Amino acid sequence: MKNAHRPGTLYIVATPIGNLEDISARALHTLETVSLIACEDTRHSRKLLSRFQISTPLTSYYREKEQYKAGILINKLQEGQDIALISDAGTPGISDPGAILVRQARAAGIAVIPIPGPSALAAALSAAGLEENGFFFGGFPPAKKGLRCKLFQGLAALPFPLVFYESPHRIKSCLQDCLSTFGERQALLFRELTKIHEQCLDGPLSQLLEQVKNGVRGELVLIIQADINAPADKPDNLDHLLAWYRQQPGMKLKKAVQLIAADLDLPRTQVYRAALETWHRDDQESDSDESS
Numbered sequence: 167m168k169n170a171h172r173p174g175t176l177y178i179v180a181t182p183i184g185n186l187e188d189i190s191a192r193a194l195h196t197l198e199t200v201s202l203i204a205c206e207d208t209r210h211s212r213k214l215l216s217r218f219q220i221s222t223p224l225t226s227y228y229r230e231k232e233q234y235k236a237g238i239l240i241n242k243l244q245e246g247q248d249i250a251l252i253s254d255a256g257t258p259g260i261s262d263p264g265a266i267l268v269r270q271a272r273a274a275g276i277a278v279i280p281i282p283g284p285s286a287l288a289a290a291l292s293a294a295g296l297e298e299n300g301f302f303f304g305g306f307p308p309a310k311k312g313l314r315c316k317l318f319q320g321l322a323a324l325p326f327p328l329v330f331y332e333s334p335h336r337i338k339s340c341l342q343d344c345l346s347t348f349g350e351r352q353a354l355l356f357r358e359l360t361k362i363h364e365q366c367l368d369g370p371l372s373q374l375l376e377q378v379k380n381g382v383r384g385e386l387v388l389i390i391q392a393d394i395n396a397p398a399d400k401p402d403n404l405d406h407l408l409a410w411y412r413q414q415p416g417m418k419l420k421k422a423v424q425l426i427a428a429d430l431d432l433p434r435t436q437v438y439r440a441a442l443e444t445w446h447r448d449d450q451e452s453d454s455d456e457s458s
């Protein structure tokens with residue numbers, strides 16, 4: 167019998183994103199041995215468990231009830247029960263519920279152990295052939311066009327590939343907004359990863375848009391390549407950025423202030439004050455260089 171004063175452990179278990187053979191031995195062992203499995207949809211997860219003859223009880227834990235259910239699960243963990251959290255597919259907490267329970271568990275001193283495994287994000291990245299050292303993952307872009315375009319505008323200058331999950335019914339408008347914001351960049355659209363109809367469309371954004379214009383089915387991951395014309399040496403502190411923008415052909419002080427404020431998430435007034443000094447100091451230095 168467990169010591170009543172010793173809390174149980176919360177396991178965050180990744181499950182397949184299509185191909186059931188992708189489940190790990192450790193995930194199966196954990197799902198078999200915990201007292202309870204929290205999942206988004208009990209009917210959906212029961213199919214996965216019966217495929218592996220696992221009879222551990224299930225309880226639902228989904229986005230709309232996260233706060234409420236987290237409290238109940240924390241009580242059980244504090245009583246000493248071990249609990250596994252899974253989602254419908256892939257890794258919980260990545261565009262899936264989990265964050266509230268994990269945070270509450272940590273705050274209560276409960277051990278949180280990830281059991282890593284499939285994720286559409288990692289699967290797509292691994293097969294994309296990207297050379298950059300990093301990437302930006304945006305989950306699902308906002309459904310509203312205005313918010314989506316605003317997000318894309320904020321990301322346009324990033325020197326990294328941009329990765330998004332997207333639904334089949336929104337992919338066309340998403341690609342249209344990508345094209346109008348980022349221009350003609352290379353992109354990859356992964357569809358139905360690890361499943362029978364797995365496919366990857368690879369080409370300029372306009373070509374992908376053409377290919378999905380009559381509709382597309384299945385689950386999708388979109389990767390937009392970084393702007394190959396974007397300078398890789400863009401600095402990341404205020405003084406250096408000011409000097410860097412100052413050197414860009416045709417750059418005006420007002421525009422630089424606007425861009426730097428967005429780059430560094432600083433108030434424009436603060437950037438403007440610093441810009442006035444740098445711009446004038448540089449002008450004076452170059453004037454005196456020329457006159458000497």
Ligand code: SAM
Pocket residue numbers: 183184253255256257258259260261262284285286287330331332333356357358359360361385386387
């Ligand atoms: N937590 C999951 C993970 O780690 O991949 C993602 C959950 S999110 C609610 C579901 C989205 O992930 C789908 O709409 C799709 O964009 C992407 N996705 C999941 N499975 C996929 C697959 N087999 N192929 C392509 N994309 C997939």
